[in-house]
Amino acid sequence: MGRHRSAGATAYTPSDPSRRSRIPSESPRRAAKAALREEARRERRTARSRRRRSRGRRAATLSPGQRLLALPWTTFVLLLLVVVGVVGLVRPATYEARSTVTAATAPAAAQAAVALTRTDVVGNVEDEVELEPHLRGDVALTVERPADTQVVVIASAPDPRLAALAADTAAALVVEGDGDLTLSDAAVVPTRPTGIGTWWPWAAAGGTALLLALAVERRRDLGSPGLLPAEAA
Incomplete structure (x- = not known):
């Protein structure tokens, strides 16, 4: 009679010894990484x-004047540019036109200049010109004397x-009925408002100051430490 093996359960033993040593060590390694x-x-x-505590302590010890001086230069420069820009936008545009009246004599030119400066002109x-009521009061007149026999009428609107x-x-009102006066140069319709060129120096100066402020702030940021030695301890 042949011999039969029993069908009892047998424990599984890995054939690779390195695998047995690697399996239990994985969990502590993950725990160490998580702890780090x-x-x-x-x-x-x-x-x-x-x-945060350091900034709070420094801010608490600063006076209002020191806090104002601690603001970046860029804040003041940008504020100045904003104010200048708002003033330029709010201010209404004004145009100037010139007409030249030529007189036969210097006394005639003087009389024409006086006539043009009257309050009712x-x-x-x-x-x-049959100006509409809502536009009345927007016209202004001034007079110049570039020469003895010349009178320049400057109208702004x-x-x-x-x-x-x-x-x-x-010019036509003062020339009319006076044989010693003639309208030598008629007015030309202006294409640009007066005073527009005066804002370019402001813009150039503001841009230069802004670039300088940015350079100073950049250099200060690069030279300032993140924490003081006493705070880092």
Whole structure:
């Protein structure tokens, strides 16, 4: 009779010894890595908390004047540029036109200049051009004497065509009925408002100051330590 083996359960034994030694060591290694990550997070939170406390202590000891001086230069430069820009936008544009009256003699030119400076001249000009009521008061007239026999009428208005029309009308009113006066140069419709060129120096100066402020702030940031030695301890 042949012999039969029993069918009892047998324990499984890995054939590779290195595998037996590697399996139980994986869990402690993961735990060590997790502990290191948690420790790094705690250190970062502690450093942030120290920096916040340090800034709070320094801010509490500063006077209002020192706090104002501690603001970056860029804040003041940008504020100046904003104010200049707002003023330029709010201020209404004004156009100037010029008409030239030539007189036969110097006394005639002087009389024409006096006539153009009377208080009722602007009202007469507005009546002649049939200016609408809501536009009355926007026209201004001035007089120049570039030569003894010349009178220049300068009219300013918010509309360029109105400025040219007002200058020619004022010159025509003083020339009319006087044989010693002639309108030698009629007004040309202006294409640019007066004073627009004065803002370019402001813009250039503001841009230069802004670049300088950025350079100074950059250099100060590079030279300042993140934490003082007493705070880092």
